[in-house]
Amino acid sequence: MIKVAVAGCAGRMGTAVVDAVGKAEDMEVVCGIDPHGADLDASQPVFANVSEALEGAAFDVLVDFTQPNVVADNLRAALPAGVDCVVGTTGLSNQVLEELAASAAPGTCLFYAPNFTTGAVLMMEFAKAAAPYFPEAEVIEFHHCNKKDAPSGTAVRTAQIIAQARGGRASEAPGRETEMEGMEGARGALVEGVPVHAVRSMGYVASQEVMFGSLGQTLTIRHDSWDRTSYMPGVLLGIRSVGAREGLIVGLENFMS
Numbered sequence: 001m002i003k004v005a006v007a008g009c010a011g012r013m014g015t016a017v018v019d020a021v022g023k024a025e026d027m028e029v030v031c032g033i034d035p036h037g038a039d040l041d042a043s044q045p046v047f048a049n050v051s052e053a054l055e056g057a058a059f060d061v062l063v064d065f066t067q068p069n070v071v072a073d074n075l076r077a078a079l080p081a082g083v084d085c086v087v088g089t090t091g092l093s094n095q096v097l098e099e100l101a102a103s104a105a106p107g108t109c110l111f112y113a114p115n116f117t118t119g120a121v122l123m124m125e126f127a128k129a130a131a132p133y134f135p136e137a138e139v140i141e142f143h144h145c146n147k148k149d150a151p152s153g154t155a156v157r158t159a160q161i162i163a164q165a166r167g168g169r170a171s172e173a174p175g176r177e178t179e180m181e182g183m184e185g186a187r188g189a190l191v192e193g194v195p196v197h198a199v200r201s202m203g204y205v206a207s208q209e210v211m212f213g214s215l216g217q218t219l220t221i222r223h224d225s226w227d228r229t230s231y232m233p234g235v236l237l238g239i240r241s242v243g244a245r246e247g248l249i250v251g252l253e254n255f256m257s
Contacts, residue, residue: 002027002239005059005083007074009046010034013065013088013228018042020232021063027239031057033074050077061239064089068149072096079104084242086235087112090153094250101248109242113252114153116234120208121252123223124158127210130219131165134212135172138188142199142207150198151189154208157251159191162210171195173213 004021008014009032021029029044033053037046047053050062054077062078064071068091078085082105092100092112101110115121131137139162141155170193179186188195205225212219225231234252241255 002061002243003030003059004028004239005031005033005050005053005057005062007033007050007062007064007071008066008089009042010037011065013231016228016232017063017065017235020229020236021239024236027236030059033062050074054078054081054083060084061086061242063087063235063239068092072100075100075110076103079108079110081105082108084109084245085111086238086242088116088231088235090114090156091149097248097250104247107246109245109247109249111238111242111245111249113234113238113250114157115206116231116238116252117206117223117225118234118252118256119223119230120154120206120225121234121256123208123210123221124154124161125253126221127158127212128161128165130210130212130221131162132167134214134219135169136213137162137171138173138195138197138211139191140197140199140209140211142201142204144204144206145200145202147200150200151191151196152198152206152208154206155196155198156191158208158210159194159196162194163192168193 004027006014006017018029021027031044031053032046035048062083062085064087066089071089080103139155139158141152176187188197207224210221237255
């Protein structure tokens, strides 16, 4: 039985993780971690922070769906203690992830996934396959209005994958030189040379389009997530997989085989 602690258990994603883990036959939630969780009607203890949780409960895996400004501190407490970490909180740079992984106890895994839905992972794999054949590519992502980071981790990862698959070749589409004075940013943010546009609005959970263009044709790859339950199979896969791994692993595709 895999013993799991859920950081951010009072949030929307955290609540969904607690429910999914509780229904799985091979794992259990032993505690929650959330500074706003004192009033939760929970069947397990809820601690204010990871350090208190480590003192008050024994767990194998920490699942983190918190905020970009707190996730690093959570991992700095859990990894040196030998707790494998499954992280869905975006906003961490590769450099910070590598530094955190280096602080882990031997045999401990830091698994970070920009997106836990299988459809989003496949979208990125399809984009990787298409990128060498199209001179132009752009990413447009749509998320709910309360999302704390822009662009999303999925959009950043997608742009990085496209850039790598192109071998460093820049987009041939018009760039920032075409932006009207006083309207800078109209062409989006450049992530390794790929324009990325972030839309925030009520009504969305998470959607993304990858648009490729070449002479006389376009190719659009789109993924939509309407409910947070779509992330749960990937989260459970991560929990089941980290115990056999070590070091930093980025991307759910590493476990989808």
